[in-house]
Amino acid sequence: MSRTFEPDPARLSLNSATLRDQWTLAELIEACARHDIGAISPWRDKLDELGVARAAAMIRAHELTVTGLCRGGVFPAADAAGRRAAIDDNRRAIDDAAAIGARCLILIAGGLPPGSRDLVGARAMVRDGLAEILGHARSAGVPLALEPLHPMYCADRACVNTLDQALDLCDEIDPDGRVPDRSGHAPKAALGVAVDAYHVWWDPNHPAAIRRAGAHRLLGFHLCDWLVPTTDLLLDRGMMGDGVIDLPALREHVYGAGYDGFDEVEILSTRWWAVDGDEVVRTVKTRHLRCT
Amino acid sequence: MSRTFEPDPARLSLNSATLRDQWTLAELIEACARHDIGAISPWRDKLDELGVARAAAMIRAHELTVTGLCRGGVFPAADAAGRRAAIDDNRRAIDDAAAIGARCLILIAGGLPPGSRDLVGARAMVRDGLAEILGHARSAGVPLALEPLHPMYCADRACVNTLDQALDLCDEIDPDGRVPDRSGHAPKAALGVAVDAYHVWWDPNHPAAIRRAGAHRLLGFHLCDWLVPTTDLLLDRGMMGDGVIDLPALREHVYGAGYDGFDEVEILSTRWWAVDGDEVVRTVKTRHLRCT
Numbered sequence: 006m007s008r009t010f011e012p013d014p015a016r017l018s019l020n021s022a023t024l025r026d027q028w029t030l031a032e033l034i035e036a037c038a039r040h041d042i043g044a045i046s047p048w049r050d051k052l053d054e055l056g057v058a059r060a061a062a063m064i065r066a067h068e069l070t071v072t073g074l075c076r077g078g079v080f081p082a083a084d085a086a087g088r089r090a091a092i093d094d095n096r097r098a099i100d101d102a103a104a105i106g107a108r109c110l111i112l113i114a115g116g117l118p119p120g121s122r123d124l125v126g127a128r129a130m131v132r133d134g135l136a137e138i139l140g141h142a143r144s145a146g147v148p149l150a151l152e153p154l155h156p157m158y159c160a161d162r163a164c165v166n167t168l169d170q171a172l173d174l175c176d177e178i179d180p181d182g183r184v185p186d187r188s189g190h191a192p193k194a195a196l197g198v199a200v201d202a203y204h205v206w207w208d209p210n211h212p213a214a215i216r217r218a219g220a221h222r223l224l225g226f227h228l229c230d231w232l233v234p235t236t237d238l239l240l241d242r243g244m245m246g247d248g249v250i251d252l253p254a255l256r257e258h259v260y261g262a263g264y265d266g267f268d269e270v271e272i273l274s275t276r277w278w279a280v281d282g283d284e285v286v287r288t289v290k291t292r293h294l295r296c297t
Numbered sequence: 298m299s300r301t302f303e304p305d306p307a308r309l310s311l312n313s314a315t316l317r318d319q320w321t322l323a324e325l326i327e328a329c330a331r332h333d334i335g336a337i338s339p340w341r342d343k344l345d346e347l348g349v350a351r352a353a354a355m356i357r358a359h360e361l362t363v364t365g366l367c368r369g370g371v372f373p374a375a376d377a378a379g380r381r382a383a384i385d386d387n388r389r390a391i392d393d394a395a396a397i398g399a400r401c402l403i404l405i406a407g408g409l410p411p412g413s414r415d416l417v418g419a420r421a422m423v424r425d426g427l428a429e430i431l432g433h434a435r436s437a438g439v440p441l442a443l444e445p446l447h448p449m450y451c452a453d454r455a456c457v458n459t460l461d462q463a464l465d466l467c468d469e470i471d472p473d474g475r476v477p478d479r480s481g482h483a484p485k486a487a488l489g490v491a492v493d494a495y496h497v498w499w500d501p502n503h504p505a506a507i508r509r510a511g512a513h514r515l516l517g518f519h520l521c522d523w524l525v526p527t528t529d530l531l532l533d534r535g536m537m538g539d540g541v542i543d544l545p546a547l548r549e550h551v552y553g554a555g556y557d558g559f560d561e562v563e564i565l566s567t568r569w570w571a572v573d574g575d576e577v578v579r580t581v582k583t584r585h586l587r588c589t
Contacts, residue, residue: 117525122543128501157449159499160525160541170501207451209420209462233409233452235530249452251414 012256012268012297014290018044018072020227020271021051023289027282030055034063040286044070044267046111052101061105072267073150073199073225074102078112080134081127081164083119088130091115095138102147108266109150109224110142111199114165116158127164135196136178143195150224151175152199155207157238168205168214171198175222192221199225200259201271203242206231206250212258220263228252228297229272240275244288246296256297268293304548304560304589306582310336310364312519312563313343315581319574322347326355332578336362336559338403344393353397364559365442365491365517366394370404372426373419373456375411380422383407387430394439400558401442401516402434403491406457408450419456427488428470435487442516443467444491447499449530460497460506463490467514484513491517492551493563495534498523498542504550512555520544520589521564532567536580538588548589560585 019042021033030051077098082088102110114131142149153171154163165171179196205211230248235241270289311334322343369390374380394402406423434441445463446455457463471488497503522540527533562581
């Protein structure tokens with residue numbers, strides 16, 4: 006029932022953040038075609054720069070899959086107007102994701118509003134925000150993939166920090182929702198999770214949480230590595246194989262739970278942003294085969 | 298049954314790491330007496346520098362409580378000789394903790410051995426190491442306080458990263474152990490946990506885990522704050538009140554669970570290490586009253 010665990014370059018997706026400083030989205034799309042990479046996952050700033058209609062046309066012309074649009078979420082805000090603006094922005098992101106045929110919209114929770122120490126309150130704002138946009142996502146046929154971020158981002162980026170915490174929200178807000186199947190694969194929940202190696206590898210409970218999620222809620226699988234030492238909290242992520250994450254074991258958990266999507270490579274790294282783009286892509290392909 | 302939640306400067310303990318660059322242990326002991334601080338918690342390098350016998354005599358002379366000795370643990374190693382050396386070092390640490398009358402020996406798990414990606418294996422080495430030193434700790438009357446460290450230290454410092462993970466180990470290795478009561482307070486488990494605000498604040502399950510630990514396994518309570526932004530993974534911890542942790546709420550959880558020890562201030566910060574020692578101590582006392 007689950008796919009083989011062999012890495013397959015045709016099932017690679019390239020997240021635009023991996024080549025943030027090298028390429029526009031148009032250049033990324035052309036590079037993926039040139040390197041026989043089957044899918045991309047753009048960030049919204051890159052998408053806005055190219056324009057949604059032009060991006061959709063280029064993606065269709067090159068027959069690329071869009072594994073996700075990065076990213077919505079970021080619900081907590083200091084006041085009602087701020088929270089309303091976040092909801093509106095998420096609706097636009099859902100529409101853009103639908104327009105480019107993205108398999109999901111990646112969401113991060115958001116951190117504490119400036120000056121706040123109310124983590125319980127911020128988490129309640131995340132729950133309320135998710136509940137408010139879910140209907141729009143269902144109508145648009147865009148599953149929402151809540152990506153728990155590493156606990157070191159709790160204060161300023163995302164206060165949802167483990168897969169179980171994300172899955173508790175899924176179970177509460179979307180107990181049995183389904184969206185139309187766009188991909189020809191198993192139907193997906195309207196609200197699920199994205200599993201990013203960088204964020205979950207340390208969690209002793211991540212294998213059980215991945216099983217708990219199941220094919221239905223596993224909407225994305227992101228690869229990179231944890232470097233030792235890590236010199237920057239945000240922009241020192243590693244190429245697969247350069248760090249300490251047991252990626253083959255993680256892959257086996259994810260595919261063993263029925264995940265049927267792509268292996269998306271998302272590496273935020275000032276080091277790799279300084280390397281020639283085609284060289285990065287060749288390294289990604291090699292490392293994907295050798296280290297996952 | 299539980300103590301009042303009012304901060305009380307007489308129940309402050311000063312961890313030597315807070316004044317790492319300013320003072321020797323002898324100077325720290327004299328400063329605590331000068332500032333009416335009731336307890337200290339030395340790191341082993343400072344203790345070795347002064348000598349255990351001299352330190353014990355000075356601590357007795359100034360009638361200071363020793364809330365803990367920092368630190369043992371660090372069990373994973375690449376080979377059997379390395380693991381044996383860690384056990385031997387932990388036995389020495391237990392003996393030193395007994396010699397200075399420390400209420401516990403603080404343990405951190407240790408990270409992955411160099412070159413290893415086997416996190417499951419490293420965690421098994423932690424369990425085996427704890428089991429091996431527990432008898433010696435019991436005989437010496439020194440409770441072992443396993444301190445889960447923030448998940449960002451999983452690779453290189455400590456692969457026990459949540460209170461629940463630590464408590465699972467306690468329940469497995471020390472299901473009903475007791476050590477003689479040195480403090481005149483409730484009897485303690487031979488193996489328990491230290492709750493450090495910096496490491497646990499993000500965990501959605503920390504309130505439940507603190508209740509789960511109970512007075513019996515709550516062996517230490519460490520205070521500092523999480524700064525936004527955090528610019529260094531290790532040495533950018535904040536003075537209480539300068540960051541985003543809801544310290545009064547955490548304190549209420551800890552004391553509400555029956556904790557009857559000191560509030561220990563441990564701030565690893567290049568910023569504070571550059572400030573005059575007496576000024577740091579005055580700030581610690583003020584902030585303890587105002588922000589916890």
